[in-house]
Amino acid sequence: MRTIQRLPLPLSNQIAAGEVIERPASVVKELLENSLDADARSIRIEVRDGGKNIRITDDGTGISPEDAPLAFERFATSKLKSFDDLYQLETMGFRGEALASIAAVARVDLTTRRRESEEGTKIRIDEGGMKISPCGCPEGTTIFVQDLFYGTPARLKFLKSPATENANIQDTVIALALANPTVGFSLTVQDREVLNTFGCRNLKDAACALFNEGKKLVFVEASDDLIRIEGLCSPPDLFRADRQKQWFFINGRWIRHPAIQKAAESCYLGQIPSNRFPFLILSLRLDPERLDVNVHPNKREVRMNTPQGLFSLVKEAVAQAIYSKKLLDGAEIRLEAEEKKFERPPLSDWRPERKKEIFENFSTSERLPERKFESFESFSAPDRLPERKNEKAENLPWEEMKLLGQLHKTYLLLEHPLGLYLIDQHNSHERVIFEDLAPAALERQELLLPIFLRLDALQMARLEEEKDLFFDLGFEIEKSENLEYLVRCAPAILPYSEIEGTIFELIGGEGGGMGQEERWRAQIACKAAIKAGETLSMERMGQLLARLKNCPQPLTCPHGRPTGFLLSLGELHRRVLR
Numbered sequence: 001m002r003t004i005q006r007l008p009l010p011l012s013n014q015i016a017a018g019e020v021i022e023r024p025a026s027v028v029k030e031l032l033e034n035s036l037d038a039d040a041r042s043i044r045i046e047v048r049d050g051g052k053n054i055r056i057t058d059d060g061t062g063i064s065p066e067d068a069p070l071a072f073e074r075f076a077t078s079k080l081k082s083f084d085d086l087y088q089l090e091t092m093g094f095r096g097e098a099l100a101s102i103a104a105v106a107r108v109d110l111t112t113r114r115r116e117s118e119e120g121t122k123i124r125i126d127e128g129g130m131k132i133s134p135c136g137c138p139e140g141t142t143i144f145v146q147d148l149f150y151g152t153p154a155r156l157k158f159l160k161s162p163a164t165e166n167a168n169i170q171d172t173v174i175a176l177a178l179a180n181p182t183v184g185f186s187l188t189v190q191d192r193e194v195l196n197t198f199g200c201r202n203l204k205d206a207a208c209a210l211f212n213e214g215k216k217l218v219f220v221e222a223s224d225d226l227i228r229i230e231g232l233c234s235p236p237d238l239f240r241a242d243r244q245k246q247w248f249f250i251n252g253r254w255i256r257h258p259a260i261q262k263a264a265e266s267c268y269l270g271q272i273p274s275n276r277f278p279f280l281i282l283s284l285r286l287d288p289e290r291l292d293v294n295v296h297p298n299k300r301e302v303r304m305n306t307p308q309g310l311f312s313l314v315k316e317a318v319a320q321a322i323y324s325k326k327l328l329d330g331a332e333i334r335l336e337a338e339e340k341k342f343e344r345p346p347l348s349d350w351r352p353e354r355k356k357e358i359f360e361n362f363s364t365s366e367r368l369p370e371r372k373f374e375s376f377e378s379f380s381a382p383d384r385l386p387e388r389k390n391e392k393a394e395n396l397p398w399e400e401m402k403l404l405g406q407l408h409k410t411y412l413l414l415e416h417p418l419g420l421y422l423i424d425q426h427n428s429h430e431r432v433i434f435e436d437l438a439p440a441a442l443e444r445q446e447l448l449l450p451i452f453l454r455l456d457a458l459q460m461a462r463l464e465e466e467k468d469l470f471f472d473l474g475f476e477i478e479k480s481e482n483l484e485y486l487v488r489c490a491p492a493i494l495p496y497s498e499i500e501g502t503i504f505e506l507i508g509g510e511g512g513g514m515g516q517e518e519r520w521r522a523q524i525a526c527k528a529a530i531k532a533g534e535t536l537s538m539e540r541m542g543q544l545l546a547r548l549k550n551c552p553q554p555l556t557c558p559h560g561r562p563t564g565f566l567l568s569l570g571e572l573h574r575r576v577l578r
């Protein structure tokens, strides 16, 4: 008896789809890449039901009536004809798998018209198969993906809450918008517009349209015979507690690349607190022949023949961006110790021929060891950062500092061997609480009066999804009969009046991903911390300092803001013209 059977086509397509289409954000990525390959200038993305329904409309070339049905066949593509083409690729797609995969796991409507055709084409694919008809429609292509994963309940189960899936979609759109700043991207979620880049002139404009911090980012630019690097990065006074605002592109492809990331981050060593990360948007262009993009269906990993000097060029580009920003900014208040490490040449000395020397100066002992990359190397090759030796720079001469008092109910004033040290009472208390919320130190308070929460469906889903994390952070929240939730326990440090607001804030924010626990701890700390405007007794200030001193990173709050700063004696003397 035969036991080996060929899988029926729909089933094999569904299995293949699993590789390309993992979640709603993968649908969005594939469809957007198709629109970009079709030279769209403007793309509208509409999302409903946590990405189970997605409609993408572009003004690209459109598909001819003859080609339209082929588009849904597996390994049918207009972009690749021979194996050698794979190494000349200028398009995002080439496998011809995306539309087939999407149609295997959702109902799809496509309407499309090429400019030169009078009539458009409409295709509907569902359980009943494919229906094709002529139709009137604008130039370009609209694809409407409905009831994603309706036929594959196992996949449906793996979907996170709508809020999380929406956030993933948003990340994808942001990345593609940054890679294509001159194309207009608009994203609406349940009819609410969440972003729109309007097709900007350049990356900076696009970044400003996407982020509040956009204005502060500085230009990165460098090139040699083989590579061109362009992008934006944060000045040293702008940094984050996670790496969520970092994007790397090679030839327009959004990639993961730990080695490039580390090269870029190394420029910030000693400039921003450790465990803090810069905002980075780096776009590299190099000869497509050096890239092998055919590695993973999601194509976030690419293999490349790394040109010599790639990493030093990245470092040079970022260092120069930060450095010229510093020169322009003029005086900054920094710790005296750090000042010595970074000797700033006078402005007039900023001449190209001095560039090399300045960079030498710039990173001192914390330079990355030069490494030669000769061969075909996978991106995951670890490129280790040197250990930070000078951890002491992270701390203050606590024993020699004397508390003088409170200023404007906001700052603690301390005498410091090198001048006057000001500590922000809110930021520093935030740091202290953040450490108190660590699992080992966490204290819970049982609420005498439980708090009732009235949640909408989305909030409920998010709460259920994050139940474990809530518990780990000291909350006990249970469902009561009438669809309400009861908070029975909360972190001891959180004032009663802040509990409800904090929970709403946590479930309303961006979810999932790396560092979520840290983010939540930081948010709770912010709610629980002493605010500006509160009078503190000398005793309370003493307690705060004693606890701050013992924190592993006393110099910044968990969001990366400084807890304090030094007004040096030199500065004070200058003020009185001594």
Ligand code: ADP
Pocket: 030, 034, 035, 038, 058, 060, 061, 062, 063, 071, 072, 076, 077, 078, 079, 092, 093, 094, 095, 096, 097, 098, 099, 100, 141
């Ligand atoms: P690939 O992008 O790898 O070629 P897809 O399955 O994503 O494979 O798409 C199949 C083909 O359908 C593409 O090669 C392209 O010719 C056509 N196509 C898909 N989407 C669009 C679009 N938005 N505009 C124009 N043509 C499209």
Ligand code: MG
Pocket: 030, 033, 034, 092, 093, 094, 096, 098, 099
């Ligand atoms: Mg494609």
